[in-house]
Amino acid sequence: MPTMSLKQSRLSIAEICIIIGLALVPLFVTFPYRVNIFLSWEGAYRLSIGEIPYKDFGMPLGYGYWIIPAIFFKIFGPQMISLVKAQVFINIISGLAFRSILKSLQVRPGVRFLSVLVFVLSYSFFNFWPWYNQTVIVYELVGLSFLLKAIFSDNRKRSYAWMAGAAFFTFLSLFTKQDGGGMALMLCLGLLAYNCLVTRRWVDLLVFVGMYAVIAILFIAPLMPGFAYWFNHGQPPHSSRLAVNDFTDEIMGNSNWIKGYLVLVGLCLAAGIKSWNAWFRQRRDVLFALLTIGILGEAAIFQVTSYTPPDNNIFFHSFAFAFIATYLVDLLQLNLDRTKALAGATALVLFWWSGTWWKYIGRFTDRLFPAQEVVADKNGEHENVVNRRNFMVNTDTTDVPxxxxxxxxxxxxxxxxxxxxxxxxxxxxxxxxxxxxxxxxxxxxxxxxxxxxxxxxxxxxxxxxxxxxxxxxxxxxxxxxxxxxxxxxxxxxxxxxxxxxxxxxxxxxxxxxxxxxxxxxxxxxxxxxxxxxxxxxxxxxxxx
Structure with a gap:
């Protein structure tokens, strides 16, 4: 096993500091009451006082989303701020899981550092409150990190232990929300199927499916019969809420980031692969491509099935960036492991995702450079100033700022x-x-x-x-x-x-x-x- 250089070690420490440091920010601020957060509190509270889902209360989802908040309620008490503390933990786990995925795929240290930065800025940093549309993806990321460890492990017993972890968290993803969790399962099965095809170890696929089924039975069987009525798999009185035109309208009419990334991924593959037959045997390269394309496809579907809030699916940016940057550094012969090159690239990433952090700095700049509503002319008279901040008159008399x-x-x-x-x-x-x-x-x-x-x-x-x-x-x-x-x-x-x-x-x-x-x-x-x-x-x- 190759040893880690001092520079790589420093980058690893920097990645962990970014993940943990930015995740801790919510602990030092106050919050307005958030729309829909009542549901997070209610589910966590009921679990924390010992109530059993589908026996004491029903819901169309699994209870995977409420597990972590309920634990934090037991530790810190049933306060709203305990939900924020739970989300701090979730953000740290999600960042470490993403980093683990990149390490398993042997992404270069410089690219990995930038990709972690993109992940934190684009997905986890502004998630101060837990919500099931985000938790479902976090469980998926943990499951994928375990799965890749299982795929690349040389020890069969250890491989199956990692696979058990992958099955557990992939099921928790499904048991948090059906759409994201179902696609997480499909993605895991797709990655495993390719690996089994190349290695001829088809038993791995059967083991994963068997583990997943056993875990599902252990979770679901004690919850029957109420589970069969409440859990939404399209049965009455539920509806699937799926319409073909919803997908076509959203994907073809919008989704510019996703489609743009797919074009760039295709160009990278076309430019970087000299022999497709030889490339098909390079497991890490193919799995990286399959994972990236799978995540982009999942994001395209997720934005339709989980349409509120509108930024549920932006977990795809970091995967697409990691893949495209990996190919570009090779094609352009860039060395992002050098300090100056990495510093420049970091500045570009911070500029790219400035929207997530500038709003905090903007509060101070607004005070330093306040917008003028009126201006005095040479005669001392005041002229009304119309600009982008005030050209619309707010007629909503019910709004409370x-x-x-x-x-x-x-x-x-x-x-x-x-x-x-x-x-x-x-x-x-x-x-x-x-x-x-x-x-x-x-x-x-x-x-x-x-x-x-x-x-x-x-x-x-x-x-x-x-x-x-x-x-x-x-x-x-x-x-x-x-x-x-x-x-x-x-x-x-x-x-x-x-x-x-x-x-x-x-x-x-x-x-x-x-x-x-x-x-x-x-x-x-x-x-x-x-x-x-x-x-x-x-x-x-x-x-x-």
């Missing part, structure tokens, strides 16, 4: 700021007679809002049961059967307190039909803004 949001002393919301209306509304809620009179969690609460941490603040016991949804998005997180059950409970005045979030611009994000029943059977005693940006939803408070 984040700059005016405030903090609360309530522990679950530590370091999190919200609209003043939300904070004041929570304070009024805690003073309601029904809340003050029923202590020790005896109060029956239906909380259909984004303020799920109120379960700890009030406190109240979360409602459980195999037909109780984790969240209330009609047609996504719950269905007509659950809606009918909630309607019946409202009509029978089962709950002491009901919190309902009315978001008129979101399609049944909280079921509209239940609001009609609330108006008939409960008394609305308060209303305040929901903690979302833009502030286009309100929280309504109902009592018997």
């Amino acid at each position: 984040v700059s005016t949001w405030v903090f609360t002393d309530l522990a679950p919301f530590k370091k999190i700021y919200m609209p003043a209306s939300t904070v004041n509304g929570i304070n009024r809620l805690l003073q309601l007679p029904v809340v003050k009179e029923k202590k020790n969690g005896d109060i029956k609460v239906l909380n259909m809002t984004e303020l799920t941490p109120l379960a700890v603040v009030i406190p109240y016991r979360t409602e459980t049961g195999p037909d109780f949804p984790l969240w209330y998005h009609l047609g996504v997180g719950m269905f007509n059967r659950q809606l009918a059950a909630f309607k019946e409970k409202v009509q029978n005045k089962h709950y002491d307190l009901i919190l309902y979030e009315y978001a008129p611009t979101l399609n049944n994000f909280f079921p509209f039909a239940l609001r009609e029943e609330l108006k008939k059977n409960y008394q609305q005693v308060d209303t305040f803004l929901a903690p979302r940006r833009p502030t286009n939803a309100i929280i309504e408070v109902y009592v018997k």
